[in-house]
Amino acid sequence: MIQKTYKAYLFDFDYTLADSSRGIVMCFRNVLAMHGHDGISDEAIKRTIGKTLEESFTILTGISDKETLAGYRKEYVAQADKLMTANTVLFPETIDVLSGLKERGAKIGIISTKYRYRIMELLGKKLPEGFLDIIVGGEDVKTPKPSPEGLLFAINHLGLDKNDVLYCGDSTVDAETALNAGVDFTGVLHGMTTREELEAYPHTGIMRSLDELL
Incomplete structure (x- = not known):
């Protein structure tokens, strides 16, 4: 369980919110x-x-x-x-977790190497219009993750301090991205990366499921 409450929760997409x-x-x-x-x-x-x-x-x-x-x-x-x-299918808990965080007043966004239009193509059928506060896709950055460019752009766009943001992902690339951006990272074990691989990086938690964010 993640102890701290954040003003924004930013997510990787593949193997974090969805199984593609x-x-x-x-x-x-x-x-x-x-x-x-x-x-x-x-x-x-x-x-x-x-x-x-x-x-x-x-x-x-x-x-x-x-x-x-x-x-x-x-x-x-x-x-x-x-x-x-x-x-591509969303993980069973994805919609409930995103909705729960949103109900608490948190901002929600996605930072992915996947193209933004592809993410919107899937999520447009699952989430209300305007639900996500920002999506930064592979076409939106000059340098892909683990460069912090996309993550820092989202934080600036949302007008937040780094300390108020949690980045959640499934891979060491995501962990390294958070480290490079200077934001808290939480890992989720939906993908191919092991707990031990994620634990090698600074983290606030390693979750079996996104439910632990709530």
């Missing part, structure tokens, strides 16, 4: 197959969730050529436009 692993694996598989990359497990793909597409493709294929990676990213986005939203 099925859609992500499908998109990666299709692009990898187009270029003859085989023998890559679903587990290996899932371990890259939270990183940029270029970083993920480098980890999975060993390719570092920027032009090639840019091409893979473009192909992935085209696949995701068709497959992602239909293959």
